[in-house]
Amino acid sequence: MKGRHTFAAGCVLVGLVLAVAVVSLVWLPYDPSDTTGGRLAPPGGEHLLGTDKLGRDLLTRLMVGARIALTVGAGSVLVGGVLGVAAGLLAGFATRWLDDALSAALDILIAFPTLLLAMLVVAVREASLGSAIVAIGLAMSGVVARLTRVLVKRVLAQDYITASRTSGTSWPRLVTEHVLPNIWPTLLVNLALQLGLAVLAEASLSYLGLGPPPPNASWGRLLQEAQATVLTAPLGAVAPGVLLVVLVVGVNLVADGLRDLADPTRRSSR
Amino acid sequence: MSLLRADDLSVRHPGGHELVRGLSFGVEPGARLGLVGESGSGKSLTALAVMGLLPAGMTAGGSVVLGGTQVVGASGRTLDRIRGRSASMVFQEPLTALDPLMRVGRQIAGPIRRRRGLRGGALRAAVMEALSEVRLPGRVAGAYPHEISGGQRQRVAIAMALACEPELLIADEPTTALDVTVQAEVLALLDGLVAGRGMALLFIGHDLAVVADVADRVVVLKEGSAVESGRTRDVVGEPRHPYTRSLVDSARALEGELDRLAP
Numbered sequence: 001m002k003g004r005h006t007f008a009a010g011c012v013l014v015g016l017v018l019a020v021a022v023v024s025l026v027w028l029p030y031d032p033s034d035t036t037g038g039r040l041a042p043p044g045g046e047h048l049l050g051t052d053k054l055g056r057d058l059l060t061r062l063m064v065g066a067r068i069a070l071t072v073g074a075g076s077v078l079v080g081g082v083l084g085v086a087a088g089l090l091a092g093f094a095t096r097w098l099d100d101a102l103s104a105a106l107d108i109l110i111a112f113p114t115l116l117l118a119m120l121v122v123a124v125r126e127a128s129l130g131s132a133i134v135a136i137g138l139a140m141s142g143v144v145a146r147l148t149r150v151l152v153k154r155v156l157a158q159d160y161i162t163a164s165r166t167s168g169t170s171w172p173r174l175v176t177e178h179v180l181p182n183i184w185p186t187l188l189v190n191l192a193l194q195l196g197l198a199v200l201a202e203a204s205l206s207y208l209g210l211g212p213p214p215p216n217a218s219w220g221r222l223l224q225e226a227q228a229t230v231l232t233a234p235l236g237a238v239a240p241g242v243l244l245v246v247l248v249v250g251v252n253l254v255a256d257g258l259r260d261l262a263d264p265t266r267r268s269s270r
Numbered sequence: 271m272s273l274l275r276a277d278d279l280s281v282r283h284p285g286g287h288e289l290v291r292g293l294s295f296g297v298e299p300g301a302r303l304g305l306v307g308e309s310g311s312g313k314s315l316t317a318l319a320v321m322g323l324l325p326a327g328m329t330a331g332g333s334v335v336l337g338g339t340q341v342v343g344a345s346g347r348t349l350d351r352i353r354g355r356s357a358s359m360v361f362q363e364p365l366t367a368l369d370p371l372m373r374v375g376r377q378i379a380g381p382i383r384r385r386r387g388l389r390g391g392a393l394r395a396a397v398m399e400a401l402s403e404v405r406l407p408g409r410v411a412g413a414y415p416h417e418i419s420g421g422q423r424q425r426v427a428i429a430m431a432l433a434c435e436p437e438l439l440i441a442d443e444p445t446t447a448l449d450v451t452v453q454a455e456v457l458a459l460l461d462g463l464v465a466g467r468g469m470a471l472l473f474i475g476h477d478l479a480v481v482a483d484v485a486d487r488v489v490v491l492k493e494g495s496a497v498e499s500g501r502t503r504d505v506v507g508e509p510r511h512p513y514t515r516s517l518v519d520s521a522r523a524l525e526g527e528l529d530r531l532a533p
Contacts, residue, residue, distance in 0.1 A: 159366040167381045167434045168354030265416045
């Protein structure tokens with residue numbers, strides 16, 4: 001039952017951010033590059049949350065930021081998940097030398113700090129939403145592949161696989177009927193956790209100026225821009241920070257709840 | 271012709287150490303052979319070698335002919351064809367031998383569908399019949415393995431192995447993980463089902479009393495080689511090898527203790 005509450009709480013938090021992002025697609029209080037608001041206007045009045053040092057509406061920028069955070073999060077989980085699961089399955093089922101080669105490659109990939117990898121990708125391409133997704137997804141794929149490989153190996157060593165093989169089950173059937181269902185819950189939870197990490201990674205990249213370029217500023221860039229005026233207009237730094245925390249905590253709660261819900265052996269008895 | 275014939279079977283560890291050495295035995299159609307020995311004597315490895323399912327890195331030597339097909343060195347495709355048809359297996363630990371995330375009914379349905387090609391309602395009916403054969407209520411079909419008791423799980427495992435309709439059933443310590451009372455029930459059930467179908471049985475165990483109860487002939491294993499083999503009555507009645515004698519004596523001693531304590 002605990003899992004259900006955690007899951008619900010997480011869904012509320014993520015849903016909040018998701019709703020903001022969806023609204024931002026159809027309606028924004030101001031144009032994101034509208035600088036007519038006056039510099040550092042206080043909250044209230046025409047600008048609900050005030051403006052930044054260039055006179056742009058903060059609420060507008062936060063809403064656009066929610067869209068960017070979710071896009072990068074989901075996009076990099078897609079990239080990292082597909083690449084990682086594919087590589088992990090390959091390594092998990094592979095014979096010894098291919099497994100060793102893949103594992104070594106994954107070790108190198110994991111040893112690379114995400115930000116350094118992102119800088120490399122940005123240097124090759126340009127600073128954009130796509131680059132951020134590719135960079136974060138690539139870094140994530142190493143971790144996901146590692147996990148998938150271990151999960152596959154662990155399931156393959158189980159008695160029920162041997163038992164199933166003694167009754168003549170073919171390999172493809174073994175994979176679809178026993179291996180995938182048994183690694184799926186753990187994988188799903190991990191991918192949800194990776195989504196939270198990806199959102200944070202994107203904020204870091206943008207903070208460093210490697211994220212999507214203005215005016216589509218992400219929360220990380222808002223934090224960086226509000227840095228100089230944090231004492232005079234604290235809301236500019238606090239608001240994106242709070243939203244970032246809300247989204248990441250929400251995603252982690254969803255992951256935690258999924259872990260309990262997806263595994264029948266962890267569900268409380270009927 | 272023997273259903274199963276092992277000649278000079280050996281199992282080698284990746285390090286080169288021989289875990290089973292020069293083992294030979296045969297099982298005729300409908301016959302019952304027991305493999306007895308302590309833990310680490312190579313009983314289970316022998317069973318896995320017969321199925322061509324040795325753990326990664328281990329290699330089998332010699333010859334194992336199962337249902338007319340050479341198992342040692344056979345390709346995966348060949349093995350898939352004889353597994354289930356010629357022989358299927360019941361394992362020691364029923365909890366790990368069942369997929370934890372699959373409902374019991376679906377797990378039993380798998381081999382039935384493959385072996386008999388049943389679908390839909392006919393398949394469901396066959397699953398119910400398989401459950402009632404192992405004396406389980408039909409509602410068990412909707413349960414996950416962790417929701418039923420150890421004895422029930424082993425019955426499910428037996429139902430799965432029998433659903434393959436094999437000529438030989440290999441039972442690798444099927445009652446070791448169970449309570450003594452449940453043990454007797456499961457043993458009697460296995461005994462009856464195998465007899466009813468005229469199946470051959472390869473029964474593996476460390477408890478001579480249990481093995482002697484079900485097997486016509488026994489092979490006594492110690493450290494990977496057979497020390498004695500023959501008809502169960504002869505081996506238990508007049509053990510020739512000191513190790514067999516110690517097994518018989520300890521089984522008798524336990525029984526004597528019970529008699530002594532009886533009022």
